[in-house]
Amino acid sequence: MSDPGERRYRLLVAGYAVSSYGTFLNLVALNLYVYAVTGRALAVGAFMAARLAAGFAAGLAAGALLARRSARSVMLTANLAQAAALLLLAAAPAGARTAMLFLVAATVGAGGTLFLVALRSSTPALVGEDRATWANSLMVSGRSGAMVAGFASSGLVVSLLGYTAALLADAVTFAVCAATVAALPAARPRPERAADPQPRTRLPAAVAALGTVPALGLMVALRGVDALGSSSHNAALPVYSTRLDPHHPAVFVSVFWCVWALGNVLVQQVLRRRHARGGRPVGARGFGLGTIAMSAAFVLAFAGLPWAATVPIAVLAGAADGLTEVAYTSHLQTLPEALRGHAFGLSATVENLGFGAGMLAVAAALDTFAPLPVVAVAHGTAIALALVFLARLTRRRSTLRAAAPDAARPPFVGGPI
Structure with missing residues (x-):
């Protein structure tokens, strides 16, 4: 370059x-x-x-x-x-x-x-x-x-x-x-700003950042539930792998993550080529659809299918995981620079909360239930919220089109949907 x-x-x-x-x-x-x-x-x-x-x-x-x-x-x-x-x-x-x-x-x-x-x-x-x-x-x-x-x-x-x-x-x-x-080059000095007569606390500032874009708060909530789903398959994979092959418990885990990474890398190649050709960003809709595909793939990975089916499922899980992360990050980056740090900070907090709570709940559930139903409940919750999120986006798009029937495509503040 x-x-x-x-x-x-x-x-x-x-x-x-x-x-x-x-x-x-x-x-x-x-x-x-x-x-x-x-x-x-x-x-x-x-x-x-x-x-x-x-x-x-x-x-x-x-x-x-x-x-x-x-x-x-x-x-x-x-x-x-x-x-x-x-x-x-x-x-x-x-x-x-x-x-x-x-x-x-x-x-x-x-x-x-x-x-x-x-x-x-x-x-x-x-x-x-x-x-x-x-x-x-x-x-x-x-x-x-x-x-x-x-x-x-x-x-x-x-x-x-x-x-x-x-x-x-x-x-x-x-x-x-x-x-x-x-x-990296040193940052330029920031211009002095007038003091805020009513200082805000950190969390309301972050929430205000999310409020600048329609459905962005729901998007961050979905990311937190997705982190809960991630905790389920991270905790359940060693258990499931041990049940598959007690003598070589590391085989399934190692192969699954290697194939997952392959899917992730492949989708990044596709995204970069798409960008080089002037394609539109994946956007919020891609994030919602990718979350559904990723969660469904992780559930199927615990279904006891043969390797011939499990390998493409792991590729799909990695590809969808990579797609959702790029779509999500790129979408939050469309916020104004002054709000971006607050939004990403709140997002990190929500993701840590989802993952931490999920690890506690999943660890307790795996003592009683098999890995498949535990993972299915966690990722099923993410799928359900993703459907709500997509419905919200569709309803907003329909409303904008009805309000501006002569426009080829209604504007959307905060990135494409």
């Missing part, structure tokens, strides 16, 4: 992919380390809860933080903080490791959320609003490959190199990402 902005963004996405590898590596390695240090399964659950709670709180604060600081400084600080926390844990004496683990949980949870909110909200400014779909697709592709690599290598890294080496490698990935963020 000849455009310096796009070159810098590609470098940033490469750094993000490296740090995403570290994130997925530590999802496995840190949980194992918590259990090795404490010897208690309850501590593993508490560690995950602390991580999710920190991400939840960071989502609430992200909009206000980005209103005061540049996205570059937020991304840089988030990566350096995570790298520093992991280095401190690796160097901590035995007596201090338990306390350090929960400091790492909070730092990684908050840092990951703040980085992603800052990246998503600043993408249009980095590459231009007309290139946002291309940029989001590139970002999702990098993270999908990193997820598979992180999950696939975590067991080998811990087994062959040990926990200390895994923590150091993880810290290096965040340092690499910080270096790519540092390569």
Whole structure:
């Protein structure tokens, strides 16, 4: 690419992919380390809860933080903080490791959320609003490959190199990402604004951002329910895989996620080519349809079908997952820049809440029920809300057309539907 902005963004996405590898590596390695240090399964659950709670709180604060600081400084600080926390844990004496683990949980949870909110909200400014779909697709592709690599290598890294080496490698990935963020140009000083005589709290500011676009609040709610559905298949996959093959329980999980990633990468290629040819963005309607396809595919993955059917189902799940993320992110990026950080911060909070609540509910349900009905209920809820969302969009489109019968296509503030 000849455009310096796009070159810098590609470098940033490469750094993000490296740090995403570290994130997925530590999802496995840190949980194992918590259990090795404490010897208690309850501590593993508490560690995950602390991580999710920190991400939840960071989502609430992200909009206000980005209103005061540049996205570059937020991304840089988030990566350096995570790298520093992991280095401190690796160097901590035995007596201090338990306390350090929960400091790492909070730092990684908050840092990951703040980085992603800052990246998503600043993408249009980095590459231009007309290139946002291309940029989001590139970002999702990098993270999908990193997820598979992180999950696939975590067991080998811990087994062959040990926990200390895994923590150091993880810290290096965040340092690499910080270096790519540092390569971005410094933000221009923001003009001074008159003080608001009636200061608003963070959450109402975020809610006000959603209120600027019709059905956007419902869209964010659907994203939260989708996160609940995601928690169901993430929790149920190890159980289902063990039931399929008790002697090789990792086979189904590994193959499923590799094929899922393939579907995700393929759809990103299609989206980028579509954008290069001047095609319209997928929009909110694509997000709703993609959510239905993705949820249905994840339910079918637990139906006990033969591999010949399961593989294309996993490809569909990955493709629909990638499509919905790009459509959702691109749609929120059509908000005015001043509101974007608040909207993405609230979205991150809703997603963390959905995923965390889902993990608790699904873990309890799997003690009693088989994986298929548990996943079907969680993803069925997402499908039901997606149908409501699509009906709302259709009704709005019909209303606009009836109000402007001579218009070839009614305008829609906030992106195409």
